[in-house]
Amino acid sequence: MTSIVLKKASAGDLETLQQIGKETFYETFAKHNSEEEMQKYLAESFSSEKLLKELNTPDSQFFIVWEEENPVGYLKINFGASQTELQDETSMEIERIYVKSSHHGKKVGQLLYDKALEIALQQQKKYIWLGVWEENKRAVSFYSKNGFTQFDKHIFRLGDEEQTDLMMKKVLE
Template identity: 30%
Template sequence: MCQALIKIKKAAQKDISALSKLLLALLENKNIQVYQDNVAKFGIPEDYVKNAFAEETLLKAAATGKTTFHIALDGDKIAGFAQVTLQDDYIAELERIIVFPQYVRQGVGTQLLHKAIIDQKQKGTKTLIANAGKDEAHARRFYEKNGFTQISETLIDAPWGKKLTLVTYQLHINR
């Protein structure tokens, strides 16, 4: 599972369908780190998560033309993904980067981020925004290590009814 074996590509419809199936299967195991870090920590209801990663939801997001999925492949296995959505002509949001357990700490997240940045530069995006929960130390270090700067910290009402302190980062990619 060496970093050199990982290929990053823009996800096609069949890739997004496979990604949804993998995410939903992974999230059935509530003891794994990806579930603990991305769901349990925030008290997100199971139905909300299942809907967010449902094949129909992901395909609908991609069909808008504003959302791009990049997947990391180890051969034919999905190692992780990044989801980026254009907010306007100049700003895009890195909605999520998820690296699957057996590929963590092997540079896959960084490769996904770099591919997303290249793609957004080609689209003329000037700023990439990313959000992390205040308590998500690993995610926050990842963004800071990759040149993002913190621009705000906001207490929000999450869609599932909890209060959440969100830290927003930005990265200027085209000046």
């Protein structure tokens, strides 16, 4: 049996985050978007400069799940002004939970979500929120199972494509 370990990421994990970030985003969305738009998005969103800035932002945290020496998923959470939309001091955003498709169904996503919930409770946040693409039925089901409900929608741009994200939240009080 292999060992699964969750570790907080630091600037020293930049290349690992780039690799797992690009790989999991591509696995999740490539079949729904053009190759050109995917490559442009991956280059911009996972550039060293952008990721290093995010890693060094005090109101954001990254965690990586490792199976032995291999990264298999990651989590990014945001607080305060680092939240992508609401920026409510009483809330925490889960910006990303991504897991390699090879590890779907192996509780890696649940491990990442449980870590986010633990931090939100420690910081006495009133609710957790996130955006999830409406066509990502697996993720919508996962969040619903964990007590999230839809409260709004917003547009996510991937290149020239406009996609609808469901905004979901879980009240913690």
